[in-house]
Amino acid sequence: MAHKVDWSAALRPASPDGATIIGEERARSNISVDSLANYLLTPEFLKQQDRVLKEVLKEPVFKKTNQANLSRPDRYKLGLARGKKLRQLQDKLGWSEDDYHMAVYLCDDVLPYHLHTAMFVTTVSQQGNDAQRAYWMPKIEAWEIIGAYAQTELGHGSNVRGIELEAKWDPKAKEFVLHSPHLTASKWWNGTMGRTATHAIAVAQLMLPVSGHGAETKYQSYGPHPFIVQIRDSKTHQPPGSIIIGDIGPKYGYASMDNGYMLFNNHRVPHDAMLSRYSRVDPGTGKYTKPENPEVVYGTLTHVRAAIVMEARLSLARAVTVAVRYLSIRRQFKDKDSTNPSDPEMSVLDYPTVQIRILPLLATAFALHYSGKAMGELYTRTRKNIEEGDFETLAELHSTSSGLKSLATDLTASGIETCRRAMGGHGFGASGLVQLNANYLSKPTVEGDNWMITQQVARYLIKKAKALSGSVKSRATTRTEENLERYMYARQKTFNLGIFQDDASILQAYEWRVAYLVFKAYEAREIQKKPWNSLLIDFHKLSRAYSQSILVFNFHQAIQPTNPDFAHLDSTTRTVLRELFHLFAFTTMDAEAREFSSSGAVSNEDLDALPARVLELMGRIRPHAVRLVDAWKIPDFVLDSALGRYDGKVYEDLFDRAHRQNPLNNETFNPDYRTDEIVLGSGDAGQILSKL
Amino acid sequence: MAHKVDWSAALRPASPDGATIIGEERARSNISVDSLANYLLTPEFLKQQDRVLKEVLKEPVFKKTNQANLSRPDRYKLGLARGKKLRQLQDKLGWSEDDYHMAVYLCDDVLPYHLHTAMFVTTVSQQGNDAQRAYWMPKIEAWEIIGAYAQTELGHGSNVRGIELEAKWDPKAKEFVLHSPHLTASKWWNGTMGRTATHAIAVAQLMLPVSGHGAETKYQSYGPHPFIVQIRDSKTHQPPGSIIIGDIGPKYGYASMDNGYMLFNNHRVPHDAMLSRYSRVDPGTGKYTKPENPEVVYGTLTHVRAAIVMEARLSLARAVTVAVRYLSIRRQFKDKDSTNPSDPEMSVLDYPTVQIRILPLLATAFALHYSGKAMGELYTRTRKNIEEGDFETLAELHSTSSGLKSLATDLTASGIETCRRAMGGHGFGASGLVQLNANYLSKPTVEGDNWMITQQVARYLIKKAKALSGSVKSRATTRTEENLERYMYARQKTFNLGIFQDDASILQAYEWRVAYLVFKAYEAREIQKKPWNSLLIDFHKLSRAYSQSILVFNFHQAIQPTNPDFAHLDSTTRTVLRELFHLFAFTTMDAEAREFSSSGAVSNEDLDALPARVLELMGRIRPHAVRLVDAWKIPDFVLDSALGRYDGKVYEDLFDRAHRQNPLNNETFNPDYRTDEIVLGSGDAGQILSKL
Structure with a gap:
């Protein structure tokens, strides 16, 4: 069997190969990829991406070749090494903070330093007083x-008020005593804390003495407050005796991150450990000053939620890029109706059952883009207002960011998985979507569980409805209020303008549905006085409807001819963007058809017509699909995908990863069950290479 | 900081602890767990489970403690060691094949020997002729x-007819020549093949010479046929020079399985390598004999699909067990409407927004159970018929197993993830659902992609409609045909009997909807002659509707008072099972409400009433939830879940896993980015233990 065999033919895919096909795909559309990319991402972002990527590519530590094969401890070590290298590069190359964050995005790993550069810095800078910040x-x-x-x-996540860690004020020593009364008080899940951090913001129940002395002291609780605490020695990196700390172990995704646990045992910290910008304990009198507006305490959380909404577009665009190309x-x-035996097999993306899974997600990436931008602007405006003592837009930011966080992360998480599944078997392998999926799955849960936080949207909207209901003349100032008022004063109880008249009528149908659900919720809660918990499912539906209407609103705004950025684009691109708007609006409406029907927002005739419209829209968008994903300009390095690579060399890359980059092929095994011997010798990986 | 600290209090969860609560939960219901378990799983299964589990627990190799921390190669080695041990135990203890499969289920790992004991043995025994089998x-x-x-x-999955591997008959040598003409012809994804197997069934295009000689020979293709091939030397375990083979690398789940790739280069196998029970090549004349019924070739696939449907119930029940307990x-x-400040916090399972995610899945596990059983019976009956030359039920088995495979695996895969997400943060960690999810995710894709195979259901049903439409008098013999006929002869075009009359009317509403969709599809395809591909989305909806009606039908059959197994149960259990039937039927109907409405199967008034009915049903089922999951008798060893353990010691187990079983805590790291040093010294894991 040792005769020389010529394998050269076996290294070429059957024709037409991927590179040829993807070239033909690009030739089918005349969308200007660069113009669209500049419009979506700005020339500054794209230049920065190119500049920073060049540096990242030079460093071997960022190579992804073997990372999926590593043990958990080795995966953490790789993450730590990458984190160090990025900061070293920042120093060496004089990167701005923004450049650094671009490098983190490109490196596409969950760095053990992540919480330091995110929640930790945000909390100290937002909640620390001037001296603490200095x-x-x-x-x-x-x-x-x-x-x-x-x-x-361990015992409390969403219900921050329920956390058990205590911070008791000791007026004599002028210190706070941090103590975990039970196992369930152990801090848990906190990123960067397990093995990396030297310090932590520990959120604890602030407790001030009211009477008694020593062990007999009685305390009053003032709720959760942030304390900055040193948790490990700066030299030995060991925790003090009064702190138990460690990594919680393997989990879904995030292998490179050291999510931690931490117990305190009467651990003392000085008075100025409590971050005191908005609330403080007077070290002399022991008197507590509460924040002017209690909402400010949640500033960090609102920031993170807004950021999650803004980031969703690129995560989804990434999955869609891979799916569309592959x-x-x-x-x-072959086409089942084909009568010509020499007809080639069909491109999988030409099947409506594949289009219906992928193309609406492509449209969703655009929808998330526009609302992410709007969310970012609302956040910036609100922070500026708060700094100036104006809390006007905070309630809106809080509710909108909650509803959109819930919807956007649901859409993105399920969208990534939908893309992965649509790719069949290869979706499980070197698709680049396995790690993306595992890591993204945290988003629907963290920073407010997606079901729980929808209550905040309902509370906000019911309050609006209540305010409007009690008044005779118009008090509407926001678009939401105007919509509710319009619905309230409408004579008929169905909207039924018809959604195929013009784009504005689509938006109005979405808003009509929202208004219907808002007043239904208002009626149930405020008039019929139904128990809050009995309405939670309705509130969730309301939040979804409201957030969908925001996505449709911002998308609709963006494609107005009066919008100068949009008007600049060539006419094909403008047409396709409008088709994407329709596809997003119509597929979302079709999925929620019964609610649109029973709220009187859309007639059954129009709803029945949606599937055919959607099919037609997908057919029109299909030839532009590859160029549309190209415009998101996600580098191959980030995609890390044999299936989604720009040049279309799918099969060559899959084979290369399997036989050149796979440590399991370096050993030969003994499958004979009668022996416990596992490894029989060195593997045939080298032999395979020499064969080829 | 070296003062002695007493941590004993910190080791106890806040009260009431999990063990107390789960005891109270069990006390709230008087369902007999053992009777229900015997009814669901049979006493034989439960005894076997106990007996085999006892043996598995004795062997350290099955301990799951560290498996999530391992590198890919080590994970494969662990899988191989486990596979050997199971077979050794079978020999030693005289286990039957069934005992062995029970052990595999309990061991809960994807064994590298899996394909040997499944598809390989099935194919040889079903497709091999007598001599080959002997x-x-x-x-x-x-x-x-x-x-x-x-x-x-690499290039072909679902479309088996499109595979590229060639098996050319050489009449002189009386050998087949296996050859991969291109890279895309590489076998890919095939389990057990990457590192473990010595042999493989290679499915190749059978090609017989029609004219010419030597390199000029022209061949005719007879489609894919199975060949049994030795792929590695029995001693050295090395492949011959004419085969390139290896493991394809890391992927979603299945880390312990060696999914492989394989290329052939004019590799010769003898005449009897072709499995020849149904089709054969005469070694003398070179003449081909085709199978009497071409469907038999897909026997193996149908078997696997039926098995997937049967197994779905336990995978979903497992996720639901964990979720309900935790x-x-x-x-x-606290309850938002609570006015008493000393009210305790609510059990998360008391929130309707949590119930609506979990309790319908509990009901779904029962629905899958009954249809899994029915599927198993249909499979056994059909196999028996085929052995006797009767192919009557094969078409029904093929279409039902396709539709149910698609629906059951969709329900189970999304159900596992829904359970995981409902558990919030802890769902990501030691929930036991991370590995379950990653491994189960293959099911919607393998053995026929869930979207693609729904065409087979539509094809079957359209054929039925066509046959019935052409006839004057009744030709119905199956329930499906009866239903179609009833619909066809109905005078009115809405059913509208009302679904709240009795259980039979619920079932009839489901069947009405199916009939409506069948005739719509028949009309579009057979009368209007619409292109097949333009109807694929409708076909998918039809398959889902049909498969849902089968789930409802079998569930409904099972809870008839006339059913002796059911009648044997105590009255509480019977009532709760009927409520679970309603919950499954109503939540499914609510999710598909628009289709039930537009098909005229259910009135809008009834559909509007569903959410309140569901809320009420969930409230009634809630007290029985823990006992209902107990009845599935899934051992803690299989659950491998801190959250789902039978005794309720959730927080103690989470903490134990984090600090006692986590190798990352064995090292101390240097987070200073100015040095490339990663490891600073040995870890504080030992120190943590000594503290406690």
């Missing part, structure tokens, strides 16, 4: 200390 | 050889 911020910015954010506990290349089955 | 089966059963099933290729124990927030 002391801590230089150390934080220089990474002299590495911080974590320890809020969630599914254009992949061939499977 | 030769191969003893070797296979003794594990003298280890086999894989190599059908899928969510009963977990407390979060």
Whole structure:
């Protein structure tokens, strides 16, 4: 069997190969990819991406070749090494904070330093008083200390008021005593804390003495407050005797991150450990000053939610990029109605059952883009207002960011998985969507569980309805209020303008449905006085409807001819963007058809017509699909996908990864069950290469 | 900081602890867990489970403690060691094949031997002729050889007819020549093949010479046929020079399985390598004999699909067991309407927004149980018929198993993830659902992609409608045909009997909807002659509707008072099972409400009433939830879940896993980015233990 065999033919895919097909796909559309990319991402972003990527590609530590094969401890070590290298590059190359964050995005790993550069720095800078900021911020910015954010506990997550960790004020020593009364008080899940951090923001129940002495002291609780605490020695990196701390172990995704646990045992911290910008304890009198507006305490959370909404578009665009490219290349089955035996197999993306899964997600990426931008603007405006003492837009930001966080992360998480499944078997392998999926799955849960936080949207909207109901003349100032008022004063109880008249009528149908659900919820809660919990499912539906209407509103705004950015685009691109708007609006409406029908927002005739419209829209968008994903300009390095690579060399890359980059092929095994011997010798990986 | 600290209090969860709560939960219901378990699983199954589990627990190799921390190669080695041990135990303890499969289920790992004991043995025994079976089966059963099933290729999965591997008949040498003409012809994804197998069933295009000689020979293709091929040397375990083979690398789940790739280069196998029970090539004349009924070739696939449907119930029940137990124990927030400040926090499972995610899945596990059983019976009956030359029920089995495979795996895969998400943060960690999810996710894709195979259901039903439409008098023999006929002869075009009359009317509403969709599809395809591909989305909806009606039908059959197994149960259990039937039927109907409405199967008034009915049903089922999951008798060893353990010690187990079983805590790291040093010294894991 040792005769020389010529394998050269076996290294070429059957024709037409992926590179040829993807070239033909690009030739089918005249959308200007660069113009669209500049419009979506700005020329500044794209230049920065190119510049930073060039540096990241030079460093071997960022190579992804073997990372999926590593043990958990080795995966953490790789993450730590990457985190160090990025900061070293920042120093060496004079990167701005923004450049650094671009590098993190490109590196596409969950770095053990993540919480330091996110929640930790945000909390100290937003909640620290001037003296605290002056002391801590230089150390934080220089990474002299590495911080974590320890809020969630073993027994309490969403209900922050229920956390058990105590911070008792000792007026004599002028110290706070941090103590975990039970196992369930252990801090838990807190990123960067398990092995990396030297410091943490520990959120604890602030407790001030009211009477008694020593062990007999009685305390009053003032709710959760943030304390900055050193948790490990700066030299030995060991925790003090009064703190137990560690990594919680393997979990879904995030293998490179050290999510931690932490118990305190009468651990003492000085008075100025309590971050005191908005609330403080007077070290002399022991008297508590509460924040002017209690909402400010949740500033960090609102920031993170807004950021999650803003980031969703690129996560989904990434999955869609891989799916669209691969599914254009992949061939499977001839057309069943074909009568010519020499007809080639069809591109998988030409099947309506594949289009219906992928193309609406492509449209969703655009929808998330516009609302992410709007969310970012609302956040910036609100922070600026708060700094100036104006809390007007905070309630809107809080509710909108909650509803959109819930909807956007649901859409993105399920969208990534839908893309992965649509790719069949290869979706499980080197698709680049396995790690993306595992890591993204945290988003629907963290920073407010997606079901729980929808209550905040309902509360906000019911309040609006209540305010409007009690008044005779118009009090509407926001679009939401105007919509509710319009519905309230409408004579008929069905909207039924018809959604195929013009784009504005689509938007109005969405808003009509919202208004119907708002007044239904208002009626149930405020008039019929139904128990809050009995309405939670309705509230969830309301939040979804409201957030969908926001996505449709912002998308609709963006494609107005009066919008100068949009008007600049060539006419094909404008047409396709409008088709994407329709596809997003119509598929969402079709999925929620019964609610649109029973709220009187859309007639059954129009709803019945949706599937055919959607099919037609998908047919029109299909030839532009590859160029549309190209415009998101997600580098191959980020995609890390044999299936989604720009040049279409799908099968070559899959084979290369399997036989050149797979440590399991370096050993030969003994399958004979009668022996416990596992490894029989060195593998045939080398032999395979030499054969080829 | 070295003062002695007493941590004993910190080791106890806040009261009431999980063990207390789960005890109270069990006390709330008087369902007899053992009777229900015997009814669901049979006393034989439960005894076997106990007996085999006892043996599995004795062997350290099955401990799951560290498996999530391992590198990919180590994970494969662990899987191989486990596979050997199971077979050794079978020999030692005289286990039957059934005992062995029970052990595999309990061991809950994807064993590298899996394809040998599944597709390989099934294919040889079903497709091999008498001589082949006599030769191969003893070797296979003794594990003298280890086999894989190599059908899928890099370029072709679902479309088996499109595979590229060629098997050309050489009439002179009386050999087949296996050859991969391109890279895309590489076998791909085939389990057990990457590193373990010595043999494989290679599915190849059978090509017989029609004219010419030598390199000029022209061949005619007879489609894909199975060949049994030795792929590695029995001693060195190295492949011959004419085969390139290896493991394809890391993927979603299945880390312990060696999914492989394989290329052939004019590899010669003898005449009897072709499995020839149904079709054969005469070695003398070179003439081909085709199978009497071409469907038999797909026998193996139908078997696997039926098995997937049968197994779905336990996978979903497992996720629901974990979720119900943990969510009963977990407390979060007080009732918003509570006016008493000393009210405790609510059990998370008391929130309707949590119930609506979990309790319908509990009902779904029962629905899958009954249809899984029915599917198993249909499979056995059909196999028996085929052995006797009767192919009558094969078409029904093929279409039902396709539709149910698609629906059951969709329900189970999304159900597992829904359970995981409902558990919030802890769902990501030691929930036991991370590995379950990652491994189960293959099911919607393998053995026929869930979207693609729904065409087979539509094809079957359209054929039925066509046959009935052409006839004057009744030709109905099956329930499906009766239903179609009833609809066809109905005078009115709405059913509208009302679904709240009795259970039969619920079933009839489901069947009305199916009939409506069948005739719509028939009309579009057969009368209007619409292109097949333009109807694929409708076909998918039809398959889902049909499969849902089967789930409802079998569930409904099972809870008839006339059913002796059911009548044997105590009255509480019977009532709760009927409520679970209603919950399954109503939540499914609510999710598909628009289709029930537009098909005229259910009135809008009834549909509007569903959410309140569902809320009420969930309230009634809630107290029985823990006992209902107990009845599935899934051992803690299988659950491998801190959250779902029977005794409710959730927080103690989470903490134990984090600090006692986590290798990352064995090292101390250096987070200072100015040095490339990663490890600073040995970890504080020991120190943590000594503290406690």
